[in-house]
Amino acid sequence: MTTVEVDRRSIGLRSERGPVLLSLMLSTALVALDSTIIATAVLTIVGDLGGFAQFPWLFSIYLLAQAVSVPVYGKLADLFGRKPIMLWGIAVFGVGSVLCGLAWSMPALIVFRAVQGLGAGAVQPMSLTIAGDIYTLAERAKAQAYLASVWGISAVLGPTLGGLFSEYLSWRWIFLINVPLCGLAAWMLLRNFTETPDRTRPRIDYPGAILLTGGAALLILGLLEGGQAWAWDSPVGIGVFVVGAAMLAGFVAVELRAADPILPLWVLTRRVLVASSLVSVGVGAIVMGLTSYVPTFVQGVLGTGALVAGFALATLTIGWPISASLAGRMYLRVGFRATALTGGALALVGCAATGLLDVEARVWQVGAICFVIGAGMGLIASPTLIAAQASVDWSERGVVTSANMFARSIGSAVGVAIFGAMVNSRLGGAAAPTAAQLSGALHAVFLAVGAAAAAMLVAAAFMPGRDSDR
Template sequence: MGLRSERGPILLSLMLATALVALDSTVIATAIPTITKELGGFSQFPWLLSVYLLAQAATTPLYGKVADVVGRKPVILLGVAVFLAGSILCGFAWSMPALIAFRAVQGLGAGAILPMSTTIVGDIYTLAERAKVQGYVASVWGISAVVGPLIGGAFSEWVSWRWIFWVNIPFCLVAGGILLRNFREKVERTKHRVDYLGAVLVTAATTLLMLGLLEGGEGWPWTSLTSALVIGGGLVLAVAFVLVERRAAEPVLPLWVFGRRMLLTTSVVSLGVGAVMIGFTSYIPTFTQVTLGTGALVAGFSVATMTVGWPVAAAQSGRLYLRYRFRVTALLGSLLAIVGVVLVLLFLGTGSTPWEVGAFCLVVGAGLGLAAPTTVIAAQHTVGWSERGVVTSANMFSRSIGSALGVAVYGAVVNASLGRTAAHPAPGPLADAVHEVFLGVLVAGVVMLVAVLFMPRGGEGRQFPTDDGGAVAEKAAEQTVGGAA
């Protein structure tokens, strides 16, 4: 049976694995009161969220490089296995420090699953199909933003918080089993020089920088010695990493990824996408509940309209970029996302309705649905099989950095705004704070737009094939590390 007939089950397994990673980013939020009541350590609970993101982001570049050497299948299966192990251990955690450590194990698995899912889609689907399929995979995140807290609350209240982790077990087994049986790739085994030093440096640098961005202003003041040491140490290690990679025979994150115009601009777009998404998913539900007085379910569905706009727009983006090229499609998406943010700035207030909030989120989701998959596919299209993993991982890495920057900046904005309100009380304090947050989101949208404007007009690298057909998908099974996609 050829690869074309096996793509459906493969896509299902990729979406399932992605859903698990996305759910575990949000499912724990509503379970925290129950967890801390049993395990204690309430002051440490923010680490349950931060350590997961840290481990995930820090290992993404490494997995991308390894996948270009040994193939995608062993890397994503490793990711699923590590995530499964972390989930089991989290369910058996006996203390808050143990749970935090096991959440880090989950993050290590997630760091492989996300970039490999996107890379495999790029391998087995044709250029015309990829946008729609990437939209399906990406929409999993929005659905998880709504479903995750509901699942966490339900298990905590009616069963046990431990089942929010144990429920992952059958789904991990199903996803891994489908991939093991259906996903086939032919990889030429050759001797490689492993860049161990580069791997250690990029992981350590990313960990420190992400830690500084996520915990600055929360775990410690921005102006503290701790903040200076963490962020300064991350920057020093990043410089050392660049110096090492310039001389490495097979660098773990080749510097050419950020030296090619198409790859650099699409990475910056991804950074902006991460910042825009985290702004909406973090602050729209809170605003809807606190300021508009809705329940958690209504608040979740308000922001979930992004997940409607995203896949619908992504499904159409393939037609657009095949006709008008990547740059024009991404430009349209960036402008649409900016329009959605401007609508929020102009009309979101204490008198808004959840329907209005949902409409604004729908517009933003449609914009991101055009811009995000298009730029990822544009980056993948400029390289061959042996470079696609590292290119995709670099793009995902940029999105993680964008989200971390967004968390840091938006959190500082909210704290500053609420601090001024405490000194000079005014009606609708949270509404004012959220308004200032979305000024920052607008800046992120403008960053996306500017990066798109600098994308090559005609597309870099290989030209669009005149008959992309099913040949690309069939050939994906025969790719070798030294071959071209």
């Protein structure tokens, strides 16, 4: 039985794909916007609630809660179906948004951001999983291009909307505006998406879920906060990694004996899944490096405003969906590995070019480089995920998709740690670095991004050849 036939059996034929995709795009937009919209409202929020020293946790806790919950949601989706997990994620995200909008202190807002992150952890992988279910192999690249375009648009609109809300209304509307949008997304999904998953009695691996979530949370927390909230060689800095590693070791031991593991260890042994996850790690690191430091370079080194810096980075998010929409034809013709290698090579060329940027660079050059990188990402990120999804049937696709998203989160966390440490070591704590100092520090970051692109290209080379793509 082919993958498409399995999908049509598992998902009711009454599902209207167009409205379902719109619902997925709207849900994805909520998650993507809340990753960036708060950035320009930080000073307003701090002025109202206080707690300036704590505000970085508004970002870290959201990303942390989202990342560690993704693998659990993937397994639950394979047990209970995509629809209830997606609706749960939208509901939790909506509740978290209401609580954030009503927050009375910075600690309360941080806790409520964690609630939002737990909802987002279901929305992001479920969107990609449902798209993988309802579209054929030839159509999935275009569907994922639409979802990728949402992230691109949100990266540009998020900070702008955050500034507008905080200046002309209230920072609380940054969160409260999510409530009607969550309701609309849930209604569209309820009305148009029908699935009939197997109704066998599920066995939930609670010990595995607890150990995986706890261990991953500690490791990602250590990467995000190391060198900032605490020194890398401090008792806390070392302890989070030691305890996290011990919990993950316990997780592996539990999974080896579990009847229905929360994250089956075969995900770490199949060639296509390992290769696609390694590519995803590279994608996470590269995107984090570029989104964090390209605007800083354009503003601090080239001397432009925030708006121009945003548009320079926006070309990355323009090239990505364009190439992703074309990837379907390409991987059907030449295979997943050749498509991924082409994308990886493009990304490597673009990332290597960032290492040539200096104080004499022009903004258009930065934009052109980001466009090339985005085009490469569209040809490597989407096809490798689709290859992983196509290698399993419906009952395993949620786990596979979530594992891929989790790998990207790990890559982002590692990128935060490495790139941040490189910048800090070169600036030496300078309160107001000059353009030349900043250029030197960011040059090192861009070289590291190029190294990540090279590693991603190597990982793509291990994708199965054309004969085993399906």
